[in-house]
Amino acid sequence: MFLSEIFSDPAFSxxxxxxxxxxAGIILNLIFSRRWEEKLTALTACLAAGGSFVISLLLMLALTHHPEGATITLLEWINTGSLQINWAFRVDTLSVTMMLVVSGVGTLIHIYAAGYMHYDVRINGDPSRYSRFFIFFNLFILAMMLLVSADNYLMLFVGWEGVGLCSYLLIGFWFEKGADGIANARAAKKAFLVNRIGDVGLLIALFLMFWNFGSLQFDTVFARAPEVAAATPAVLLAMTLFMLLGVAGKSAQLPLYVWLPDAMAGPTPVSALIHAATMVTAGVYLVARSHTLYSLVPAAQTTVVWLGALTALFAATIAVAQNDIKKVLAYSTISQLGFMVAAVGMGAFTAGLFHLTTHAFFKALLFLAAGSVILGMEDVRKLDETNLSDSFHHSHVDPQDMTLMGGLRRKMPVTFWVYLMGALALAGIAPLAGFFSKDEILAAASQNGLLVFLVLLAAAFLTAFYMGRQLWLVFFGKPRSENAENARENTALIVLPLILLAGLTVLGGLLNFPGSLALEGWLEHTLGKGINGEFNSMVAGISLIVSITGLVTAWFVYSRYSGEIKKLDPLEDMFGAVFIGARNKWYVDELYHAIIVRPLEGLSQQLAQPVDQGLIDGIAVGFGSLTKAIAQSWRSIENGFVRSYALALLLGIVLIFSYLVIR
Incomplete structure (x- = not known):
């Protein structure tokens, strides 16, 4: 680091x-975890994530005195021709806000995972993977912190690819599990490949950026953007739209959202980390960080708004019909990300990032509480009671199927109350955090256009409905299986992070409470004013009525279906084929398989023999055979006889002298 930067503000350094x-957590666990007990492995990983959070807090305090921020250069990275890129960290109000969310919520998820994975590795029959999980978990935090702290697009891209790698490793953590022993591996591969499509779009945007700006450093690009927009507006439009393709991949927007529901194959703490604090928020952050570029291209902004709004509504229709407790939350995440993307697209940056923050609180709470429900349905506490340290026999009942639950509010009271808080916050019920952040987005949408506002309002109604449906199926009525009848509350290590996240869910609205607008003033130092998304009493009243109506409707529909398991969902009785279509995710995966996957597989099979094995392998094998033939012809020279070497030396000297004489 440069001394001038260190002494400008010690905390920034x-x-x-x-x-x-x-x-450090990764290195320590790589070296010592085989000798350590589980508790020490988990403690190391939790302290590593907690250390990042403490540093983020110190950076936040430093920014209160120096809101202009700073750039801290660690080392020179690339210096060739006109391209000079340093390994540099950007400290401003946007980056530090993201650091606080990632490390703060990530630390709580780490603590929860310490208890959850103790059981999960035994349920799945391999306790030795406990340390591997926390190495991957720390790597996820590292990659995301690198992404949000980068001072240039190339360093951001390294973190971007890092979180993609971590998602692959953690979604496929139990790669040999799932249907036919390969379902989890396929889910991991699907996430990796779908995100590669988005990453190609981001790479093209970066190529265009370097070609037209001569730099990938944020300040340089943003300073030259107006000039490029005036001279060649089509270039900036292409750049922002290709960047949006990357956003659609990472933040699971149409048409690249299909990987995120399958990501539920990973352990529940992985779902929480991906959905709440890390990977899926990267796209929203990228648009906010690149706000200068998007503000110069209205067509790109409009595209971002409609992409987010349509994704919000589309995913909500699917969530209504799912029976897997985690799949409901997965489609909910896609929908809520649509709200955030629409907000930053319309210039309501504070509203989008406010919802990103509150969503991290209540979505982490919901996923971790869902994990608590799953453990309760498995009755994993008998592991501790019987000291079954090496294996655990699964019940034949799917512990994630909500139709087999019911009555858990009495069996698991703490989990019920925290889940209720998270569900009501997601539904947008006052005075919980989700109400205030969602209201700001709807207020901004009401200024953007009536149609966008109505689409987001419809998504808000469906959100309240499917959360009401989930609450009823999981916690109310009578137990609908033996597992639900025998469910018990979990240990303190699992329950404590839920209570802390519930507190953040209740109080999170104070971050940008009407009248204070603390977050808006904080982010203005980096993002400027943007569209006014302040509290609008009329919009707030409408959205609250819509949310309450959604909850009441769910209660009315499902409260009559307590007791024995019903073969048909009440909505299937009412809507028939429409509900079946929603349950089958509108057959988008099947459509992709028919028009993309199957043709590519057929093409690859046709080309495998003539191109791959014939041409490509033939070239490689040919070079190998040529090298082998040359080696065989020359190795006779190395015969081990000194007289042969002496003769060769003599001939060499004669040839050299002959050449010199002739010359």
């Missing part, structure tokens, strides 16, 4: 440690 702490 600490920013590399947001990456170094999880790196």
């Amino acid at each position: 600490l920013v590399p440690w947001v990456v170094f702490f999880p790196l």
